[in-house]
Amino acid sequence: MADRTPHPHDLAAGPRTDGVRVSRELEIPPERAAGLYPLYREVLGxxxxxxxxxxxxxxxxxxxxLADPRIDKWVATGEADGDFLGMSTLARDLQAVPWASPDFYIERYPEQAARGAIWYLGFTMTLPGxxxxxxxxxxxxxxxxxAVAEQVIVAWDMCSANIxxxxxxxxxxxxxxxxGAISAQLDTQSYFSADFSGGS
Ligand SMILES: CC(C)(COP(=O)(O)OP(=O)(O)OC[C@H]1O[C@@H](n2cnc3c(N)ncnc32)[C@H](O)[C@@H]1OP(=O)(O)O)[C@@H](O)C(=O)NCCC(=O)NCCS
Structure with missing residues (x-):
């Protein structure tokens, strides 16, 4: 068979840790979400x-x-005991991301925008232990x-500390x-302060 450059579909989707199961959930009911909130607050705090x-x-x-079906919840649990290990949110609709400007992405990725194929990574957390x-x-x-199967653009933002x-x-x-997905920085946002307090 002739050699050919591998297409992204040919490549493994990445590393997997034994014993960790990941499920894609559309809606997490409010009672379960409220139970997860203290863990979320502890990790992201x-x-x-x-x-x-x-x-x-x-x-x-x-x-x-967590109840919004436009936002996928990728939930990691222990395969053996089903215990919650962590979670990531991935919005499939930019309208579900209050701090994202859809026009910014539509202008840069018109084809993907037209087929609703721009996703936005929200938060991600793994329990401290x-x-x-x-x-x-x-x-x-x-x-x-x-993302490979659905041929999308995935966007995210990250604070300087994590970068x-x-x-x-x-x-x-x-x-x-x-x-084989190449990432690029699309924009930056800077924060300033002016000191009128007169103190030292
Ligand atoms: C960031 C976080 C989700 C990573 O989870 P994790 O399950 O510990 O990460 P993994 O063990 O799968 O590590 C994956 C890779 O990311 C790197 N990594 C993980 N956490 C990192 C961190 N806080 N800073 C820098 N690199 C980190 C690892 O070194 C590893 O890279 P490698 O394969 O080159 O060694 C977890 O540390 C966390 O919940 N942090 C607090 C919340 C947070 O900051 N979330 C991100 C912003 S929403």
């Missing part, structure tokens, strides 16, 4: 002092987001598989090696 933009959703926003074991990498592999910590580099490397 540290971003409050690390990032100028508010990352932490209120309980009401969190429950609404399960971090560093490939739970997020496994969720990302599952999302990558869907400096290497998270964005880990993500873009995994997307490139597992699916």
């Amino acid at each position: 540290s971003l409050g002092s690390a990032a100028a933009a508010r990352h932490l959703l209120t309980e009401e926003e969190f429950v609404d987001e 399960a971090q560093g074991a490939g739970v997020f990498a496994t969720m990302l592999s599952a999302m990558t598989e869907a 400096a910590g290497g998270l964005n580099g880990a993500i873009t490397t995994q997307l490139a090696t597992s699916a």
Whole structure:
């Protein structure tokens, strides 16, 4: 058989950690979402002092987001016991992302926008006791598989602290090696302050 350049479909979707199951859920009922909120707040709470933009959703926003069928919930659980390990949200409709400007993406990706194929990664979390074991990498592999199958653009934003910590580099490397998807920075937002307090 003649050699050929691998198409993204030919490549593995990425690393998977044994014992971690990832399911794609359209709607998580409010009672279950409310039960997850304290875990979410514990994990994402540290971003409050690390990032100028508010990352932490209120309980009401969190429950609404988990019930919103326009936003996929990729939920990681232990294969053996079904225990919750982590979760990532991936919106399939930019209208479901209040801080994203749909026009910005429509202008850059008109073909994908016309077929509703621009997704937006919201938050991702792994429980503290399960971090560093490939739970997020496994969720990302599952999302990558869907993104390749549905031929979409996936967009996201990230705070400087997580970029400096290497998270964005880990993500873009995994997307490139597992699916041949090249990431590009689309925009930046800077935060300033002027000091009128007269103090030192
Ligand atoms: C970010 C987070 C989801 C990663 O989850 P995880 O399951 O521990 O990650 P994994 O073990 O699957 O690691 C996957 C890759 O990302 C890297 N990585 C994971 N967490 C990282 C972090 N906080 N900073 C930098 N790199 C990180 C790992 O080194 C690994 O890369 P490698 O394969 O090159 O070694 C988890 O640390 C978390 O919940 N953090 C707090 C919430 C947060 O900041 N979320 C992101 C913004 S919404």
